[in-house]
Amino acid sequence: MADEPMRAPGSILPLRLENVSFAAGGRTIIDRVSLAFEAGPRTIILGPNGAGKSVLMRLCHGLLAPSSGRIEWATPERPGERRRQAMVFQRPVMLRRSAIANVVYALKLAGIAAPERIRQARAALESVGLADLADGAARVLSGGEQQRLALARAWALRPEVLFLDEPTASLDPGASAEVERIIQAIHAAGTKIVMTTHNLGQARRLGDEILFLNQGCLAERAAVDRFFNQPASAEAQAFIKGELPWT
């Protein structure tokens, strides 16, 4: 795996975190994390509950501000400009309108011209297999369909980076497999994937590299095979043992 930062001209990557901490209610949730996200490899963030995985992604995505430290994109975001990153949450939040209108809404916020929006939204729904349900209400779709719609909404924005916070945590195996297929397709189309999961099989299938968080600290960063076969840190060893007691 290439470790040197790749820097395409005009790209927002790499994303650099320097000594980032986040505290809330007197509790330190992220503790002096420094790392860089580079274009290319799919990054999976692993760690026990409460390790700070979701908070770390929210900090990166700009939904939370760090208590200290710096988070810098190679090309800084400017307010009012189109966002070049997107996020898919564990529980998708859909507006009370049709499936396609939800995608169109996101494209409108991204500043896409009106006639283009419908076309791009249809294409996005097509690629997640929801073309037939485009005109149905988004909120009455099943959990799996709503998550695919959330992926379509994010994908339609053509983000350079897509954050996914346990996107399959509340889905059945069939829906999970479908979501995994879509994530692979988004990656193949050139989007950087940063994802948290509690499913280690999924981490192996979808990941190129693992970030292992423990109690708010970055305990280990390694390629997927290396992480699962020879975890360097004691915490990661214990975590993998706990999660996979048969190994």
Added chain:
Amino acid sequence: MGVIVAAVRDAFGLMLRLDAQLLEIVGLSLQVSLSAVAIATALALPIGAAIAVSRFRGRQTVVVILNALMGLPPVVVGLLVYLLLSRAGPLGQLGLLFTPSAMVIAQTILILPIIAALARQAVEDAWREYQEQLRSLGAGGWTAALTLVWDIRFSLLTAVLAGLGRAAAEVGAVMIVGGNIDGVTRVMTTAIALETSKGDLPLALGLGVILLTLVLLLNAAAYTLKEAAQRRYG
């Protein structure tokens, strides 16, 4: 018992032959209360939404006061508006006292906190759910607030309806600032109060039945609309 039966019979007689006096009173009632609801809604929804999505010092105090104002006694509102509009009052020049406009003003003040407080609660609940997603998509400030209000518009209808119910049913405020002048500022509630004290039970009872029916129909319509929306949009 016979008096009541006779009154009920006469009341339906008045309603069935669309008695002119009755229609005039009902018409003015609707005109005043609907105007007050329209104005109060236009002001209260942005106020409620703004309080819901913003964080500032003293916010909790504002919320508590707003909730408390839901219980404003109509006669007190009437008295305050009376003082404002009376000849010696700060707005006396306008000559609005004892006109339907004065009644609209009083009812607007009465129901604005009700609609704003209920809207604040509804928008705040929705904001908790939508906040991260909307911010992730790049919607902030007014864009987010408008999206939110539009998305929960059918829930907000309940807030508006609560305001309308209050406006249509109150008697104290319109009595004080309107004066219950026959043919000018007489509305259903003030007429019921007057006719009852005069002993003209059929008219009072007829108005009471109409008032109840209107409130019932409005609520049934709103409920049906909300149910349909729930089935349609989830």
